[in-house]
Amino acid sequence: MPLDRRHFLLQSGSAAAVVTLFGQGCAVPSTAGSNGDALGFTGVPVSLRDTVVVPPEYEWQLLYPWGTPTGIAGQMPAFAPDGANSAADQAVQAGMHHDGMHFFALDARGERGLLVMNHEYTDEQLLHTDGVKVWTADKVRKSLHAMGVSVIEVRRTSTGWQQVQPSPFARRIHGNTPMRIAGPAAGTPLMRTAANPAGDQVFGTFANCAMGVTPWGTYLTCEENFHGYFGGPKDAAKDVTEAQRRYGTVPGTQWVEYWRFDERFDLSRHPNEPHRFGWVVEIDPFEPSAAPIKRTALGRKRQESATCTTSKDGRVVVYMGDDARFEYIYKFVSREKVRPGTDTAARAANRHLLDDGTLYVARYDAGGRGRWLELAHGRNGVDAASGFANQAEVLIHARLAGDIVGGTKMDRPEWIAVHPHSGEVYVTLTNNSQRGDAGKPAPDAANPRANNLFGGILRWREDGGDAASTGFAWDHFALAGDPAQAGSGARYPAADADMFGSPDGLHFDSGGLLWIQTDMSGQVIGKPAYASLGNNQMLCADPATGRIKRFLTGPNGSEITGCVVTPDRRTLFVNIQHPGEARDDGNATPNSAWPDGTTPGSARPRSATLAIRRRDGGIVGT
Template identity: 40%
Template sequence: MTLSTGPSVGRRLLPITPRHDAVGAHSRSSRDPMTCLFRCGNACDHPEPNRSDHGHVQDEIAKVVGRRGLLQSALLGGGALVIGGSVAGAGRAAAATSAVAPSGTATAGAARAAAKGGDLTRSFTAVRPNKRDAVTTAAGHTSSVVVRWGDPVVPGAVAFDAAAQTPAAARTQFGYNCDYVGVLPLVPGKPLGDDALLVVNHEYTDENLMFPAETYTDDEIKAVAIANHGMSVLQIRRGAAPGSWKRITPSSKTPKNRRIHAGTGFRLDGPAAGDERLRTAADPTGTLVRGTFGNCAGGMTPWGTVLSGEENFNGYFDKSGELDPRYTAEYARYGIAGSGKGWRSVDPRFDLTVEPHEPHRFGWIVEVDPHAPKMGPRKHTMLGRFKHEGANVIVSANGHAVVYMGDDERGDYLYKFVSAAKVDKRTNLAGRNANKELLTAGTLYVAKLTGDGSDDGQYDGTGRWLKLCTDTTSFVPGMSVADVLIFTRLAADKLAPTKMDRPEDVEPNPVNGRIYAALTNNSDRGKSTMPVDEANPLASSMVRTAPGAPLTSASGNRNGYVLEIAETGRLGHADRYFAWNLMLVCGDPAAAETWFGGFDKSQVSPISCPDNVSFDSAGNLWISTDGNVLGSNDGIFRVPVEGARRGQVLQFLTVPLGAEACGPLVTDSDRSLFFAVQHPGEITGATFEKQSSTWPHTDDFPRPSVCVAYVDR
């Protein structure tokens, strides 16, 4: 959906406003229609880009690993895999007993970690669903804002003024709609000290909420919006209360502060770098890209850098005429239609007719070294191009870097990358520099899941990682290595992997070694193009219009799942075989279809639309949500994954009206929970003059912000 088209037409009486029908007719998403319009251009109102006729889980016993072998293999690398996932509403019998993990190294390790854990691993009373315009934390805890949209990031930044925004000022200030949150030691390889580095993504902008009326031209709005994308790196310092942190005023004493924006140069590396399809008039080498857009989640690497995922990049490109017929299939598979944000009037590279290759330069995993502000960030072509939610790294037992990724689209796939070289164990500069090359060569895989086919009250099975390519060899018939990496979705389609329900954050648990994937939802699940299967079992879900309102049925998987994977091959995370189960079938505990790892459903919080995941030192899973359809604000939840309380979902906090909870990140010896409050007040009908929220209540308009929660002593 085009938000604005054509050249500037002088002063507007109102800021850019989506067409009435674009908002009002949109009802298929769990999010507010206004969020869907500005973030992804109402993606779920369009046919899913994956039209391939394959990819549902075959309900048969796995040929790769026998059932008994599955359970034995799951013990490798630390602990037993708990298998469980009853979903009565989809043909399984509801289980009433709790699933208790057998004793094993992972369970024992988690118990030891919990005994030493900090405040956030302790018990708390869950926050009840609510519609408050505030961050509401569990009793005994509090939260504070660390940095807001418009706060200065680099020395000399102009003071923020909503009525006098400029691109130059925005490139020095904290950008809009913060998403991923990373916190790193000020010195790489050292523990967190009194100071640290905060790294944050800025995913997208909402021009309705950002700009006062009668103040800006169309082109001024677009230019400022472009500058509010990207990433921020800034130094933070411990606050007076244990677990609290605060922003440091930028100065010569914060030399690592940095604003990454639309003008920042990114180097493309890996096998596809320099390919003809990555070349433009501005970059005839195909190796240097300006900016990063649609950055969603990410992860911190063992060598002290940050990975960031370019997600809804397809919505940034317009057309002034016909599209290049060479890329008809490729554009369609990526949802690129030439109906973007109107940015071509201020930057011609966003005109597909003029620069048909420009969108091929987005949709990558970005790596930034926060400790080297003069070093340009990179885009890793070896990790494939799709709607990356993020990327997270674990070191395999045999020393290779293994990266897990999800493609955030209805019916798209889970991916894994294994580096060719081993991780350099040196903590000095030479070791860090060697490790920063790890993601340029290796093997890229896509996941195929197989259900066990038994009517055992469980959604579980085995799976294989299918080889897409190495840095020198393609395993996809008719496609070169560059083909596979630039058009990864089309390459994966040919191998018939499993279509999943919007795989978003995919992260390894550092305590038990298992992988946890947030499958947010899929309103199309159950249609003929996307039948239910054992890994995606719901054709309908129960929803609420408000806390306490009656449950009603909605088509598709509206509340999402959390998938648990245990790598079962002898090489562990570097191998090709795994076991899987649906640990959580999210929703209201009163709904028959929900499942909470076997835990007593009368003692859990309702949870809808899991988005990002993280872990504390005890291995507890922390989940943030995006698009709650149970009538409450979104929030953050803690879930044990081991022992008698496995699956006990408890809500730790809720975010303000219209907002999404992003992050989360438990750090500082489990004393601090960092999280981002994205798009507060993004509710249909809101404008700058008529806001639905004013959080964090420092102005008469909302300001997306990064916060930290901690014990209120």
């Protein structure tokens, strides 16, 4: 979600040169036959057209728009174009605002699989027939059901990809789904509520943004902007704690009026309830009856990603961003090793792996070196004297622990991707218009631009090529923006790289091509200083050469997010989020009717998943 939306709702309801530390051989070059003609597609120009544009060698197919039945047997209500679907309907339909996504193959060729995707937030004006001039308990339930995660089955046919309906795997996980809390914070005092005195169970996940996939084949969904759904009477704000301020859970600043109709969202009555959100949630997509599990050992924050890899000795490593201005990048390293495999036995054997390990925060030093700083009670100044009674409190208030140990305050760290060959780690830093403002952190080596409107992509290589290392070397892969604008500070790794702004989604395919997706605010698209960048877009980069080429442009107001390539690299699944969002508060008249209408106002715009293929059946990205 664009940060401008968050800022608005919380109020109402000289660039450094690019450092090149790794040299020409930092990424594994394409090998003959692996990527084919990497980036050989016809690049598309920037666009302000209200449609999806892909290279002429490609075609796209609409697969799973908001309101589509998920495919649960006997529960497949059709989408009501006027918003008349009930809360019960929405609980078994595609949620709103598709985001992070993964394809889990069900056969050896990858022609059948489970597509698992997040639904980040809601546009209440579109969700309900009469908007939200009047809130009701039913509207709160429907809104909660429109977020979370979808699990759908898809298969490739001679005419393209189709959703399998019904499917024994089909499932919707949402803001009222029962789930477990596990790890060091489970059952501790700050996790206990009147409804759950044991502090080990919770209803729901929402604000689901980016994601990850474990080596054993489970899906990790990330709870990002959970804070905006908690509220309460404004006069209760005088009693809030420093931790509540830091996490944004302050009465009177809520985005929606949940608290008036569902008391667990009332901060004045249930101050511990928000401690149960902001986690990485593990879901087994192959077991529809298995309860999702919130993994507290990974720390609580506005969770943006949970990108997994393994260390040299076989432990799982999870990289995470915290998508807010001046927040941190984290890493978790498990204590135990991964049992190889993705079958039922392997998933069972690795069931508790994310509950025991070490959490770190990143410090990016000048000169291109960095350190991982441990967030452990009793170390690095994180102790009772600094306000942490135990490790559970360190994890629940990970941001505050990051302050104490001296993590680097970043320009909105979002998606993280690991190069499948070199092990280099890439992170998108979307933007930060407050960098260098009075009273705010000044530019630094890792975040070199004041009033950073366009963001960029930073990368690092762990010492010894080991993801469990505590030291690394880093540089900037790209500083985004329009190089033609005076003072923009935009720098790209190749002279012929296509320009972009506000990078967000990030995904490496198995061939080592990097897919980059953008999320410029609906309030700035097409306006100075963003006019030359057009609508949000997706690009493909070859880190071996530094080339970056524009592959797709989206409809008006949309964010391009969620990206996964099938194992055979013949299909690219992409999400189009919130088409028509002209303003980030959702209150303006939509400027798109995509995909069902031809002109704004002719249909409610709907987030949707696309399946994109080369017309000749070749490898995507070539």
